[in-house]
Amino acid sequence: MKSGKMVKITFLGTGGGRVVVINQLRATGGWILEMDDQMFHIDPGPGALARAREYGVPLRKVTGIIISHPHPDHYADAEMVVEAMTIGVNKKRGVIIGGKNVIKGGEKHRAVFSPYHLNAVERYEILEPGKETKTSNIKIRATPVKHGDSEGVGFVFEGERNRIGYTSDGEYFDGQEKYFTNCDVLVINCLRPRGDSWPEHMDSEQAKELIVKTRPKAAVLKHFGTKMLRGVAEKEAAWIEKETGIRTIAARDGMVLEIKNEKIEISKSGGKGGGSLEGFLK
Numbered sequence: 001m002k003s004g005k006m007v008k009i010t011f012l013g014t015g016g017g018r019v020v021v022i023n024q025l026r027a028t029g030g031w032i033l034e035m036d037d038q039m040f041h042i043d044p045g046p047g048a049l050a051r052a053r054e055y056g057v058p059l060r061k062v063t064g065i066i067i068s069h070p071h072p073d074h075y076a077d078a079e080m081v082v083e084a085m086t087i088g089v090n091k092k093r094g095v096i097i098g099g100k101n102v103i104k105g106g107e108k109h110r111a112v113f114s115p116y117h118l119n120a121v122e123r124y125e126i127l128e129p130g131k132e133t134k135t136s137n138i139k140i141r142a143t144p145v146k147h148g149d150s151e152g153v154g155f156v157f158e159g160e161r162n163r164i165g166y167t168s169d170g171e172y173f174d175g176q177e178k179y180f181t182n183c184d185v186l187v188i189n190c191l192r193p194r195g196d197s198w199p200e201h202m203d204s205e206q207a208k209e210l211i212v213k214t215r216p217k218a219a220v221l222k223h224f225g226t227k228m229l230r231g232v233a234e235k236e237a238a239w240i241e242k243e244t245g246i247r248t249i250a251a252r253d254g255m256v257l258e259i260k261n262e263k264i265e266i267s268k269s270g271g272k273g274g275g276s277l278e279g280f281l282k
């Protein structure tokens with residue numbers, strides 16, 4: 001991508017929740033943010049390499065691996081993305097940025113990267129909630145989350161012209177909106193539909209709350225559990241859009257969103273999604 005004028009986001013997965021992840025009812029490869037001269041792979045979960053191949057993303061071009069928290073649906077392929085980024089650990093390049101337990105390991109989860117892989121990159125960094133770092137010309141801020149991993153974070157990426165927010169996992173909490181002001185695109189992990197909430201995860205009622213308070217140019221929902229499949233996520237997105245007047249998109253596996261000259265467009269709509277367990281578990 002040329003000279004800081006475009007943003008391209010490719011969704012290598014839109015699945016979340018145990019049943020969806022284990023059975024791969026939706027893919028779980030994380031998402032790719034190309035902004036200015038950088039390419040970030042965010043939360044490369046199970047199948048990230050295979051999905052990158054499927055959706056035409058050359059992972060050798062990744063310049064940063066960004067991980068919100070050490071739950072396996074967010075990091076399972078992370079070391080393999082290091083190998084791709086460093087051409088098989090032959091060339092020291094790229095950065096790793098993550099919440100504290102991603103790098104150090106926590107009480108319940110181990111550190112995501114081996115010393116070998118941490119050593120393979122130019123720089124790795126723990127980013128605590130509210131803290132900011134910079135890689136190339138992009139500022140990356142960590143936002144707090146209300147989720148099982150208390151050291152987990154969301155992120156805001158701020159390039160020359162655009163600002164992209166990512167809630168990561170977690171339920172809406174009072175004041176969350178102040179971290180995501182003025183986003184062009186806000187990516188929200190929205191596990192469930194409204195009226196069917198689950199602790200420490202967002203449902204579409206809460207997503208609506210966050211969207212109406214932050215007013216991004218567009219919001220994208222992903223990380224869907226079984227209750228969001230078979231067209232439900234699309235209905236929830238349409239409901240949020242109607243209630244808030246803000247464009248809201250239910251992501252599909254392989255969907256590509258671009259910002260060109262301030263215009264946000266879906267340049268690839270991605271797969272049909274909405275997998276079913278019928279006949280699969282027999």
Ligand SMILES: [Zn+2]
Pocket residue numbers: 069071147148169
């Ligand atoms: Zn999680």
